[in-house]
Amino acid sequence: MNDMRVPVIVEHAPSPPTTLHRRAAPAATATTVAAVRTRLPPHRYAQEDLTEPIGDLCLAPGADRALLRRIHASAGVRTRHLALPIERYALLGDFGDSNDAWMTAGLELGEEALTGALREAGLGPADVDLLVCASITGVAAPSLDARLAGRMGMRPDVKRLPVFGLGCVAGTAGIARVHDYLRGHPDDTAVLLTVELCSLTLQQGDASRANLVAGALFGDGAAALVARGSGCARGDTAGPFVVATRSCLYPDTGQLLGWDIGAGGFRVLIDAGVPGFVRDHFGRNVRAFLTEHGLTTDDIGTWVCHPGGPRVLSAVDDALGLPGDALEPSRRSLETVGNISSVSVLHILQSIRESRRPETGTWGLMLAMGPGFCSELVLLRW
Structure with missing residues (x-):
C-alpha cells in the first residue's frame, strides 16, 4: 500500500480568510446544523443473543463456529437494533424479499427521523427546499425521498437528491454536499436523510470472513439532519456550523470496500x-x-468519527496521534448500536449535542471513509 499514487483531493467551500483564525466567529457562508435526530428499530438485541442465530443463517449445519464467536466477541458491539425480529431473517427467500423489507421499514424509520428533526428545528415538511436521501442497503424507484416527500406533505417543488453507493461515508459526504448547496442558496433549508438497514444485506449460507464480520458489526437505523443557510435566522441552536469540507478519492483502492452485487443481493466486500x-x-x-x-489536530476539541470497527478506530487514533478519549463518542456508538453505515456519524453528532454541548467557538471535525476507497472531512465550529 505504501506505493499508492497521489490521491485525488477536492476541497469544497473554502473559508474566507477571516475564518482562519482560531477565535474567529463563524463565516458568513457557514451552514447551521439546526437539528439532528436518529431513529432505531424496536428490535434490540444483546450481541451474545445474535451470535448463534446469525451462525444458523450463515454457516452450514455442524460447521465449526469458533471463528464466528471470536469475531462477535471482538467487534466492540454490545447491543444492536435490527429491522426485523431475528427469527424472521430465515424467512427472507431472496433479494426481492429483503429489498421489500428494506422499503417497508425504511419508509417508517425515515419518516420518524425526518419528523423528529424538523420538529426539533421548529420547522414543518413544507419548509424543506432540498431533501438529500442516502442509503446503500436497498434500492427503489421512485426513491425513498420521493415517497416520503408525498407521504409527509412536502412542497411539490422540493428538490430531491437520492444517493446510492457512498456507504459509510455518506453521512459526512451528505453534510458536505448540503453545505455546498446552501452556499449557493443561503435562504434555503436542506435536510439530509440516511436510512441503513444493514442486517437485510446479510447473505444466508455465506461463511466468508467478510460476511461474518458484517453479521457481527452492523446495525440498523435512520437519521435526519436539518441544515439552514446563512440567510436564515439562526436562533438558539446547539449547532454546530459547517465551515469547510474536503473530499479525497484514493486511486486503485476499489477492492478495499464495497458490494459484490449478484442474484442474492448485496454481498459485502471488506478487505x-x-x-x-x-x-x-x-x-x-x-x-x-x-x-x-x-x-492542527490539537485545536480540534470534538471528533465525530465514523466507527468502522475497533481496528479502524485504533488506526485513526494512530494516524492522528489523538488522546485516548478523543474517539470515545464513536466507540460508545459502536458499542450501543453497532456500525450503522452512513447513519453512524449523525447518531454520534446527536449524542454529542445532547450529552456535552461543546463550548462556543471551539472546533470539531467530522470524518468518515467509504467505498472508492475514499474519505470525507467536514470542519465544524460551535
Whole structure:
C-alpha cells in the first residue's frame, strides 16, 4: 500500500480568510446544523443473543463456529437494533424479499427521523427546499425521498437528491454536499436523510470472513439532519456550523470496500487491509486540510468519527496521534448500536449535542471513509 499514487483531493467551500483564525466567529457562508435526530428499530438485541442465530443463517449445519464467536466477541458491539425480529431473517427467500423489507421499514424509520428533526428545528415538511436521501442497503424507484416527500406533505417543488453507493461515508459526504448547496442558496433549508438497514444485506449460507464480520458489526437505523443557510435566522441552536469540507478519492483502492452485487443481493466486500491503509494514508490528508485553515489536530476539541470497527478506530487514533478519549463518542456508538453505515456519524453528532454541548467557538471535525476507497472531512465550529 505504501506505493499508492497521489490521491485525488477536492476541497469544497473554502473559508474566507477571516475564518482562519482560531477565535474567529463563524463565516458568513457557514451552514447551521439546526437539528439532528436518529431513529432505531424496536428490535434490540444483546450481541451474545445474535451470535448463534446469525451462525444458523450463515454457516452450514455442524460447521465449526469458533471463528464466528471470536469475531462477535471482538467487534466492540454490545447491543444492536435490527429491522426485523431475528427469527424472521430465515424467512427472507431472496433479494426481492429483503429489498421489500428494506422499503417497508425504511419508509417508517425515515419518516420518524425526518419528523423528529424538523420538529426539533421548529420547522414543518413544507419548509424543506432540498431533501438529500442516502442509503446503500436497498434500492427503489421512485426513491425513498420521493415517497416520503408525498407521504409527509412536502412542497411539490422540493428538490430531491437520492444517493446510492457512498456507504459509510455518506453521512459526512451528505453534510458536505448540503453545505455546498446552501452556499449557493443561503435562504434555503436542506435536510439530509440516511436510512441503513444493514442486517437485510446479510447473505444466508455465506461463511466468508467478510460476511461474518458484517453479521457481527452492523446495525440498523435512520437519521435526519436539518441544515439552514446563512440567510436564515439562526436562533438558539446547539449547532454546530459547517465551515469547510474536503473530499479525497484514493486511486486503485476499489477492492478495499464495497458490494459484490449478484442474484442474492448485496454481498459485502471488506478487505483486511483497510485499517493498515487508514494508518498509512489518512493522517497526512487530515493534517493538510487542517493546516489550510490555520489549525492542527490539537485545536480540534470534538471528533465525530465514523466507527468502522475497533481496528479502524485504533488506526485513526494512530494516524492522528489523538488522546485516548478523543474517539470515545464513536466507540460508545459502536458499542450501543453497532456500525450503522452512513447513519453512524449523525447518531454520534446527536449524542454529542445532547450529552456535552461543546463550548462556543471551539472546533470539531467530522470524518468518515467509504467505498472508492475514499474519505470525507467536514470542519465544524460551535
